Amino acid sequence: KPKAIVIGAGIAGIASAIRLSIKGYDVDVFEAGSKAGGKLGEIKMNGFRFDAGPSLFTMPQYVDELFKLAGKNPEDYFKYTKLKEICRYFYEDGLRLNTTSDLDQFAKEIEEKTHSTAAEVYRYLKKSKTIYEVTHHVFLERSLHKLRSYLHWDTLKSIFRFGQIDAFRTQASANQSFFKDRRITQLFNRYATYNGSDPYQAPATLNVIPHFEYHFGAFIPKNGMYGIVEALLKLAEELGIRFNYNQKVEEILYNNESKPKINGVKVNNRSYKADVVVSNLDIWFTYKNLLTGIAEPKKLLTQERSSSALIFYWGMDGSYSNLGLHNIFFAEDYEKEFNAIWKDKTISSDPTIYINITSKHLRNDAPADSENWFVMINVPANSGQNWDQLIKEARANMIKKISRMLNRNIEKDIICEQVLDPRSIESKTGSYQGSLYGNSSNSQFSAFLRHANFSSKVKNLYFCGGSVHPGGGIPLALLSAKIIDDDISPVVY
Numbered sequence: 001k002p003k004a005i006v007i008g009a010g011i012a013g014i015a016s017a018i019r020l021s022i023k024g025y026d027v028d029v030f031e032a033g034s035k036a037g038g039k040l041g042e043i044k045m046n047g048f049r050f051d052a053g054p055s056l057f058t059m060p061q062y063v064d065e066l067f068k069l070a071g072k073n074p075e076d077y078f079k080y081t082k083l084k085e086i087c088r089y090f091y092e093d094g095l096r097l098n099t100t101s102d103l104d105q106f107a108k109e110i111e112e113k114t115h116s117t118a119a120e121v122y123r124y125l126k127k128s129k130t131i132y133e134v135t136h137h138v139f140l141e142r143s144l145h146k147l148r149s150y151l152h153w154d155t156l157k158s159i160f161r162f163g164q165i166d167a168f169r170t171q172a173s174a175n176q177s178f179f180k181d182r183r184i185t186q187l188f189n190r191y192a193t194y195n196g197s198d199p200y201q202a203p204a205t206l207n208v209i210p211h212f213e214y215h216f217g218a219f220i221p222k223n224g225m226y227g228i229v230e231a232l233l234k235l236a237e238e239l240g241i242r243f244n245y246n247q248k249v250e251e252i253l254y255n256n257e258s259k260p261k262i263n264g265v266k267v268n269n270r271s272y273k274a275d276v277v278v279s280n281l282d283i284w285f286t287y288k289n290l291l292t293g294i295a296e297p298k299k300l301l302t303q304e305r306s307s308s309a310l311i312f313y314w315g316m317d318g319s320y321s322n323l324g325l326h327n328i329f330f331a332e333d334y335e336k337e338f339n340a341i342w343k344d345k346t347i348s349s350d351p352t353i354y355i356n357i358t359s360k361h362l363r364n365d366a367p368a369d370s371e372n373w374f375v376m377i378n379v380p381a382n383s384g385q386n387w388d389q390l391i392k393e394a395r396a397n398m399i400k401k402i403s404r405m406l407n408r409n410i411e412k413d414i415i416c417e418q419v420l421d422p423r424s425i426e427s428k429t430g431s432y433q434g435s436l437y438g439n440s441s442n443s444q445f446s447a448f449l450r451h452a453n454f455s456s457k458v459k460n461l462y463f464c465g466g467s468v469h470p471g472g473g474i475p476l477a478l479l480s481a482k483i484i485d486d487d488i489s490p491v492v493y
């Protein structure tokens with residue numbers, strides 16, 4: 001059997017390994033850490049379970065597809081439910097809004113409680129759908145770097161409709177034109193943060209993101225987000241894929257002929273041969289640490305990084321009936337918050353706070369009469385800030401804000417705590433500067449400034465994961481594995 005090696009067991013690495021195994025390759029995965037999942041990790045503390053990274057699950061069909069490809073019934077491995085209530089929004093002026101999968105209910109609530117109308121919501125979501133229709137074949141599901149991608153009829157049709165993707169104004173200015181009420185503009189501006197970008201700089205094309213949530217839906221896996229990893233690992237192991245943990249790849253090996261071809265990888269000074277190698281690492285580290293002798297794509301590696309996060313995992317004594325699974329406590333001045341992150345590279349004194357509480361749905365995630373709070377704010381990527389000081393100030397500001405908006409002293413309920421910040425995100429998951437989604441999407445051309453899923457220098461070397469095409473987040477990371485799969489021919493015996 002020809003051999004494939006995958007470097008890194010992040011979600012895209014696991015998906016690539018499964019796809020290569022189904023193609024007929026004998027697959028080994030080398031993972032630097034002691035567990036699979038990468039950013040999609042989990043934390044256990046004092047009887048509480050937390051999903052460490054991603055908390056919002058969209059496009060579950062991309063996970064199901066892997067079981068179907070292997071000839072299995074997805075439900076035998078992986079169960080999830082569609083959320084009726086998606087998110088609770090809290091504003092400083094007392095406004096409370098719930099977004100729901102029932103769009104009529106959601107639009108009606110906006111009409112009843114704000115100066116915006118249901119018609120504005122429908123018009124906005126229609127635009128979001130149009131952007132999805134025009135972009136998904138071209139920007140998401142195929143390589144942008146292969147001529148044959150442009151020879152599909154649906155790609156050509158999309159190219160003729162490019163004027164409709166709203167690339168020439170910022171998301172914030174587009175949203176202002178959709179909604180009379182600035183609080184609804186703020187609600188939809190937040191979607192830029194789903195790929196670590198700034199709505200005041202990023203193109204309005206990012207208004208495609210709400211389509212994923214409102215059209216396809218938001219979901220919760222029955223075993224939490226880490227359940228995605230566990231289900232895929234079960235399938236991978238049944239397929240005979242070998243996972244080698246605590247095995248950090250030191251070098252990607254290739255022969256030095258005029259057209260270099262992949263040879264394998266070096267781990268702990270030992271060489272492992274392979275016909276195909278897929279790197280799931282942040283592309284920055286793949287070039288800087290593993291690919292000696294290969295010229296770096298300088299422009300791409302010096303692009304602005306996406307934002308990072310500061311997360312407090314709090315075991316909370318008591319229950320909070322006014323909170324749901326996903327909760328947002330908005331900053332009073334959103335633009336000021338983004339200026340702090342992107343211009344001043346610091347944390348605003350009034351950051352928007354996201355609280356995810358899986359124990360609202362998954363009772364075993366917290367002991368009785370308590371809740372597992374994942375409390376996150378967006379922060380700049382690490383460029384050497386005084387994080388200890390910033391974290392101390394942010395923690396105090398966050399506790400004050402949540403307590404004020406819930407009218408309850410939350411600090412006394414915190415039983416146990418762990419913290420993740422840009423430095424630990426980089427050291428634990430190998431993400432350069434701790435950014436969550438590779439490069440930022442603040443420029444109109446960002447889609448073209450992500451690395452291709454294959455190497456143009458070394459034959460049979462591929463790249464997957466959130467730092468390369470088509471981008472960050474679980475759905476796009478899974479699509480990167482699919483694009484690689486489309487490029488590799490099945491093994492013929």
Ligand code: FAD
Nearest residue numbers: 008010012032038039053054055056249430465466473474
């Ligand atoms: P990664 O998770 O980046 O994993 C890479 C793996 O490579 C790691 O396991 C690492 O240990 C390993 N590795 C590194 N160096 C080596 C080496 N030399 N040798 C071997 N192995 C190595 N996405 C969503 O869809 N929804 C969300 O709600 C969401 N929220 C997020 C919140 C946070 C706090 C974070 C951190 C991320 C969030 N994301 C979210 C983004 C999402 O987690 C990522 O886009 C996705 O998980 C990236 O997967 P990946 O395949 O790129 O691999």
